[in-house]
Amino acid sequence: MSGWTLGIIGGSGLYGVAGVEDGRWETVETPWGPPSDACYVGRMGHVRVVFLPRHGRGHRIPPSDLNARANIDALKRLGVTDVLAISSVGSLVEDRPPGSFTVVDQFIDRTRGRPSSFFGPGLVAHVSIADPVCSRLSALAVDAARAAGADVSPTGTYLAMEGPQFSTRAESRLYRSWGCDVIGMTAMPEAKLAREAELPYALVGMVTDYDCWREGEAVDTAEIIAQLGANAAKARALVQHLVAALPEERPASPIDTCLDAALLTAPAMRDPALVALLDAIAGRALRSS
Template sequence: MGGWTIGVIGGSGLYEIDGLGDAEPVTVETPWGAPSDTLVRGTIGDVTLVFLPRHGKGHRLTPTDVPYRANIDALKRLGCSDVLSISACGSLKEQYAPGDFVMVDQFIDRTFARNKTFFGPGMVAHVSMAEPVCSRLSGLAGDAAASIGAAVHRGGTYLAMEGPQFSSRAESHLYRQWGCDVIGMTNMPEAKLAREAELPYATIAMVTDYDCWRDDSEAVSVSNVLEVIKNNTDKAKKTLLALVENLQGTTRTPSPQGIETCLDFAMITAPTARDPALLAKLDAVAGRVL
């Protein structure tokens, strides 16, 4: 399938990446509005990276206000073959300590104020989210993180909350009872939209705190996680460089989950009932099948 073009979505603290050759800012217009910020495209060896700060430079956007559809559409338009999300999160398990990296493989979506699909009236599609993460990309990213000395947990369930407020203590205990491992505000609907765009998606959830379920600990606040975020960001940048180094000279193969062709059997609206205006907006996301 040719080479790797990896879209990197940087979360809290990660507003740029290092080491890009021929780096160029790219402004992308999408039918879903403007992305969070100008994208930066560059290369390291034979791997192309396209970087987008999820909250915009200076952290301008709340988790609810992030233009998730525009972000994924822009990465697709720029030819990304895969998307790696890097996000801050809170821990819901004792063994997931601040500073640890969790290679999330499942999600529970508790967000409620966001547009969660590219499709809609006039073009209905249903994609599977049973396996929401590309196991190949997640494994490669986890290997890279481990190689730079990060404490890596392979697998975990991410509870996506609306925010921007942190959890109540009752909510934190409830999510622990559900078996969730980490909690964050941004990986949904991002992962769902990536799947609709047939983009293999993986996420590195970087633990900053223990949320608020530990009765003997101080409740989470911005001030007491900033230093952890800084350290995590340094490790995330090193992880990206290690990942790209490991990919040098390799040929990209399809995701084992068949993500690149997941729309083949997802479209349900009859051709005669499809809305031409919506089809036009789907030119990048679903152009392969439409």
């Protein structure tokens, strides 16, 4: 078995992955509450994989109620080393039509009231998310998407909105003026939390619609559902191609140790209760500092 344990977070329409051997559902308890669902743990060739349906099986959990801290903590407890997130998104530009994929490299976070950090009073940390995704994993995702037959854009800015309602036309036009390429409701604070957990993270956005910036058009849930099936089939193929392309041994990433430069609170002043909550997320860094 290689050093890779790939965590796969499946968004709308992707509630499972193909080709997993010796798979089993594992329930994980976290100090942040329950994750969205049990995790499906197995292997694909030389890579151990952990699949988590972001909205739960049957799509039970709306975006604003996702417990992103519990989801990331659960993946970390199961030994995940890298995270591939897959999400349904709307397109804010003409050349990213429904059915295409975007491998996101930047975010604008417009969510409200969602816990966005594992740290707080008694243990302060500031991680850099200037570059919020892992360039190595993202490049592999681009290649895998192409191998799966997807029309894929290798970069893109993701506008994270609160939801659960879709945008107004004025909002959609505003986000376009900001240079955003796709829009969704779930990647934040997920990407921020993955960085705090020292997990290299890549996000593949599967386009289902054009949001509502086009004259006379609006988001239609029935059309989105129809598009989800085709997108999910390509996403499952993408996962298989990506796993097959991973080298036998996982090279180290700077993200693996990013907390070393992020912890500010002096060891003697750290809140023991918060330190205990962070056993999986920051245990490596806390033990070495």
